[in-house]
């Protein structure tokens with residue numbers, strides 16, 4: 001992770017500004033965002049509602065083209081969606097009339113990647129996620145946590161290098177969320193993925209991330225960046241929360257959030 005600055009970052013945003021334009025107004029969602037995510041890093045974006053977290057993920061995914069600034073993956077400009085980047089959302093978007101396996105294979109079909117080899121890889125992922133026994137079931141028969149695991153398998157089956165995760169745990173009960181955090185963390189590490197997680201849960205951001213960016217809003221800007229020490233970032237999220245220094249980091253991020261939230265209210 002300590003690469004020379006000349007090495008292209010896995011993801012780089014340089015002076016990114018984005019305006020949403022409508023017939024009557026131009027709204028600046030984010031302004032002058034600079035960030036670098038190295039290969040294999042896991043970074044988290046936190047900040048008050050409306051600070052532009054989802055906008056930044058959409059820009060990284062190539063779904064939105066920024067009004068100004070550069071967006072690079074491996075040093076190459078992002079000009080649209082690519083199979084190199086996987087996107088996972090709070091909602092799982094599974095089709096209830098298709099089996100779990102067929103939902104996963106559909107992801108491969110859409111990307112034009114349906115080969116015997118990739119099907120076998122998808123089944124291997126279903127096995128890793130302890131879903132192989134339910135592969136012929138309908139998503140309707142699964143719990144919320146299982147459905148999110150299927151959504152993750154569908155994303156990983158296309159073998160993206162980069163995973164963009166937009167509040168993937170927020171619709172789950174607390175226990176399921178903690179288990180899924182651990183599973184996703186270990187899976188992404190094992191497969192050496194680069195990840196960007198958007199979350200409102202500060203504890204989750206510290207437990208999962210190598211670094212946490214705290215954004216302010218109106219317009220969205222990076223307010224600060226917190227580096228998570230190795231003994232916390234290398235522990236699985238559940239254990240990370242019990243490591244020395246975790247509470248201090250939580251207070252630090254909490255205080256930063258208060259600053260940006262007060263600023264947004266005009267205090």
Ligand SMILES: Nc1ncnc2c1ncn2[C@@H]1O[C@H](COP(=O)(O)OP(=O)(O)OP(=O)(O)O)[C@@H](O)[C@H]1O
Nearest residue numbers: 020021027029047048049050051052053054055056
């Ligand atoms: N398509 C759009 N058209 C106009 N404004 C938009 C559009 N999408 C987002 N916005 C505005 O841009 C700002 C940033 O939105 P965004 O969804 O990126 O924030 P967020 O930090 O992800 O919010 P939340 O935490 O509530 O999900 C908000 O003020 C939002 O209302």
